[in-house]
Amino acid sequence: VKHTISVTVEDKPGALTRITTMFARRGFNIDSLAVGPTERPGVSCITLRVDCEQHSLEQIEKQIHKLVNTLRVTELVPGEAVERELMVIKVNTAPERRAELIATTNAFGGRVLDLGADAVVLEITGTPEELDSFHELCRPYGIQESVRTGRIGLSRASSAKRQGRRRLAAIN
């Protein structure tokens, strides 16, 4: 089962390493990882996508919570949170099929970043699932390279009292 964990940390040297080291040491896998600043100066947000059972998820949350630089650990609850990811993808296109690919890109709300003689570089932002389907649509053209940022997310503005975030229960 996949889970999205959102961790706010003090922006201190080693804060990210301590989290990834903990994952490695305790045998948990990270599907994707995104790190960046937040609205608060000196506070960063690390968004982790993990594939694990509920029991392991609780262990992961508690172990992250124990790290001295960790301010908050929450799970972004599917449906109650908005999650986005960005993909940059370089796709082969013969000139005669280029218009068709660009139309598909537009349909996904994407942009063309660069045009070459026989390839294009496209940017797509969306839910990770949308990115997956766009990736599939590009496959017949021939994908040269693609990179993704890993997902980031917030609880919905409409959800009452941060229902979109599940806080860790066992910690006082």
Place this chain on the structure above:
Amino acid sequence: MKMRGADAILRSLEAEGVEVMFGIPGGAIMPTYDAMARGTTVRHVLARHEQGAGHMAQGYARASGKVGVAIATSGPGATNLVTPIADAWMDSTPLVCITGQVRSTLIGTDAFQECDITGVTMPIVKHSWLVQSASEIPAVMKAAFHVARTGRCGPVLVDVPRDIQEAEFEYHYPERVELPGWKPPSKVHTLQVREAAKVIAHAERPVLYVGGGTLNADACSELLTLAEAGRLPVVTTLMGKGSFPESHELHFGWPGMHGPKWSNIAMNTCDVLVAIGSRFDDRVTGKLSAFAAGATIVHLDIDAAEISKLRKADIPVVGPLKQAVQELAREVGRHRAEGAPAPAAWLERLAELRETYPLRYGTSTDWIKPQWLLEQLQAVCAGEDVIVTTGVGQHQMWAMQYILSEKPRTFITSGGLGTMGFGIPAAVGAKAARPEATVICIDGDGCFQMTAQELVTAVLEDLPIVVVLVNNGYLGMVQQWQDMFFDGRRSHVHLTSAVPDYAKLAEAYGGVGMTVTEPDEVRPALEEAIRLGRTVVVDVRTDPSEQCFPMIPAGAAALDMVEYTDPTEVAT
């Protein structure tokens, strides 16, 4: 006040009330040692190896309940501290390690004696700091001590580049710790305690499974109150040994791989298992899925991450154990007063089991039996103010079985990491914490040779210890496993009992050496060793074929333990 970073380190230690630190100087920490030479109230004990310094700091911490401090230089000095740091991590020992680092301008250039020690130790510290400027030192030191001793205790590391030790700044020691992300639980959920008390008070077959967290939390008198108020049997783990008086009628031994049969029956046939500051270690549980099958699990711990890590807790109580156990004792007492009956039949059955399955060993008189040796030591030490430390292996397990610890912080051993060589330096550290106590290191011959150089420290620093060497000439526990699980193929376990000559070695180090080969020499030698008040090694040549029983083979269910069989008994 204006001062250098090195002086600030010492002023910070003084401000934290540190009495003693253990270390060895070297290039990158020299400014701090120079500051020591210019004066400090903190005693420095000069070890002979940084690993020894680290274990001394651990022994000090475990005997005193205070934070242990170890100090070393960069590179090899720092990496030699890795084993004690890992040991302190596994056994939750509060430890502050201060290491010198190469000049900040040289970091990352593979400079002489450079090692990324914060990187190396990252998985085995609660937190670490690579100090970026001298002005950070007071706040970092304050935070280091705070993190080491709050929540679940453990090791921290402060790495200070040499130029930062030399830099001048305006010193001011902060009143408060600024750590917005460090919020260990400070109170206990009363409702959870009530829920737990109800289940415990109405249990037919309750057992308190008490670990080292109880000692760290200073919750031992509360534990005694709980056990007596509820008439609850207590089983203490290797790390919890000493948290409950072991001659008490409610004490039912030690669980796990080499625990007595009755202790493991108690743990595995109970209906309510109350884990107090213990962590369901594989050496305690044996095969986890078979452990205490069907029992309701109540788990009290300061560390939320221990709850349901290995065994699902039916009733978790997260918080400081002193408060948790105190409230639990009051609530259980209330239930008893209101008529919930004490588990009299269960206590009777456990007492019977204890009679039925005593610890057994061979009666052959060709050799001194190690178990008998420890029984003699127990007899000599009973009622005295004695702290016992051990190495790791057969002798450690026999020490667990035969030495009765009546008071907290009198049995100091390496439990989680199983660090051979822990005993001698830990004893030196314990002696520094409790100079009035007799400190005895029960050691094996394999362990002894890993850290024997610290006998020098014991002698020269006037921290005398008695080493009782259970010398069977083998890496005994490995030999036992080879005999039991590898068809008896002995692979590189024979050390010989006579080389080195341990008594001469003790004398070479400035102590007293005794060699004991006859049973009737044992008692006089032990008594003499303790009476001398000097650093003494009593080399006792014991039966090399003696194995440690009972034993739960690794991965087996606890109740499938292998028991001692007398080879002279005729099978019928």
